[in-house]
Amino acid sequence: MKPTQPGLSPALVALMSVATGLAVASNYYVQPLLDTIAQQFHLSVSLAGFIVTTAQLGYACGLLLLVPLGDRLERRGLIVTMSLLAAGGMVITALSSSLPLMLLGTVITGLFSVVAQILVPLAATLAAPEKRGKVVGTVMSGLLLGILLARTVAGTLAQLSGWRSVYWTASGLMILMALALWRYLPRYQQAVPLKYSQLLRSIFSLYAGNAVLRTRALTGCLSFANFSMLWTSMAFLLASPPWGFSEGEIGLLGLVGAAGALAARQAGSLADKGKARLTTSIGLLIMLASWALTALGAHSLPALIGGILLLDLAVQGVHITNQSVIYRNMPEARNRLTAGYMTSYFIGGALGSIVSANAFHLAGWYGVCGAGVITTLLNLLVWWRNARNETVQKA
Numbered sequence: 001m002k003p004t005q006p007g008l009s010p011a012l013v014a015l016m017s018v019a020t021g022l023a024v025a026s027n028y029y030v031q032p033l034l035d036t037i038a039q040q041f042h043l044s045v046s047l048a049g050f051i052v053t054t055a056q057l058g059y060a061c062g063l064l065l066l067v068p069l070g071d072r073l074e075r076r077g078l079i080v081t082m083s084l085l086a087a088g089g090m091v092i093t094a095l096s097s098s099l100p101l102m103l104l105g106t107v108i109t110g111l112f113s114v115v116a117q118i119l120v121p122l123a124a125t126l127a128a129p130e131k132r133g134k135v136v137g138t139v140m141s142g143l144l145l146g147i148l149l150a151r152t153v154a155g156t157l158a159q160l161s162g163w164r165s166v167y168w169t170a171s172g173l174m175i176l177m178a179l180a181l182w183r184y185l186p187r188y189q190q191a192v193p194l195k196y197s198q199l200l201r202s203i204f205s206l207y208a209g210n211a212v213l214r215t216r217a218l219t220g221c222l223s224f225a226n227f228s229m230l231w232t233s234m235a236f237l238l239a240s241p242p243w244g245f246s247e248g249e250i251g252l253l254g255l256v257g258a259a260g261a262l263a264a265r266q267a268g269s270l271a272d273k274g275k276a277r278l279t280t281s282i283g284l285l286i287m288l289a290s291w292a293l294t295a296l297g298a299h300s301l302p303a304l305i306g307g308i309l310l311l312d313l314a315v316q317g318v319h320i321t322n323q324s325v326i327y328r329n330m331p332e333a334r335n336r337l338t339a340g341y342m343t344s345y346f347i348g349g350a351l352g353s354i355v356s357a358n359a360f361h362l363a364g365w366y367g368v369c370g371a372g373v374i375t376t377l378l379n380l381l382v383w384w385r386n387a388r389n390e391t392v393q394k395a
Helices: 012-023 031-040 045-065 067-071 075-095 099-126 129-161 166-182 194-208 209-239 247-263 268-273 276-296 301-326 331-389
Strands: none
Touching: 012 067, 012 099, 012 166, 012 209, 012 268, 031 045, 031 129, 031 209, 031 247, 045 067, 045 194, 045 209, 045 331, 067 075, 067 099, 067 194, 067 209, 067 331, 075 166, 075 276, 099 129, 099 331, 129 166, 129 247, 166 247, 194 209, 194 268, 194 331, 209 247, 209 276, 209 331, 247 301, 268 276, 276 301, 276 331
């Protein structure tokens, strides 16, 4: 089944970018609310941080188990169905009266919000080859903007009308987006002659036979671990003395990260020009430098803002480059490539959340920053050991 309309119009790219951001944002509304939720449910810092970890693990399971279906099923119907189920998970969270119920809603939302990762390879498939990196960069910018702006929106709404209003509003927006996607997305289905079990096994085969995928997946994993380390503990830092910020003020820092995400959009265009390795190397070095400023952020708001800006710029630049590179090979397997890469990516995010919450509990903000430095150095080592084996072809 071919798409009912050729290519991608700018309006459709914009719709897919917004949909991707809205879907993935559902996993991140909780971060500026952690201190409030911890007080309401009488949770420790590390246990409250486990809510973020649950979202990331649910997302990782969805990546592994659901995203490969995009290579087998009609994608518009799959996208709409998963969007509605993610909205249902947020309704459960909004109604939760205990931590177990909140975790149930969180894991359902995380599981089905991987719809964002079906939209990305669909955009890559529909895009003209010479514009694929740019289109992927635009849609992925929507994804990271969703992650970052989720904090601003959640903090503002929670301050105005309580944290539950965040999830009621988000579920309503998700339902409206599902209707818009049903109306405007083209129908598309690839003829991949594999059963579901074969699809899942083929992900591991792709890992075993594709050195570029393995390298890029591990680089993405460690990069997103850095991202989660920063944002998981920031609410605890800023809610405590000397800052004493409210939920809304904490959420506003998401705007800083959004600026960094927007600045990284050109990474896809650079990858189209064959500069993916250079972009990755520079991004990882910027990531390392960002932690020096972030550490000073314990007592300096301008330094913290600078660290956030640099870290989010670097994470998004590396991520866009990674996906632009892996999508050039095996176009018939883009959803499985996405599943393999993004499963590693969000496992990194989950591990980063765990490390961050425990590092903050044991050693405060400097412990978080130290963990970030170590993780980035490990990432640089992995990249420099394997980059020479990567042959990057222009689209």
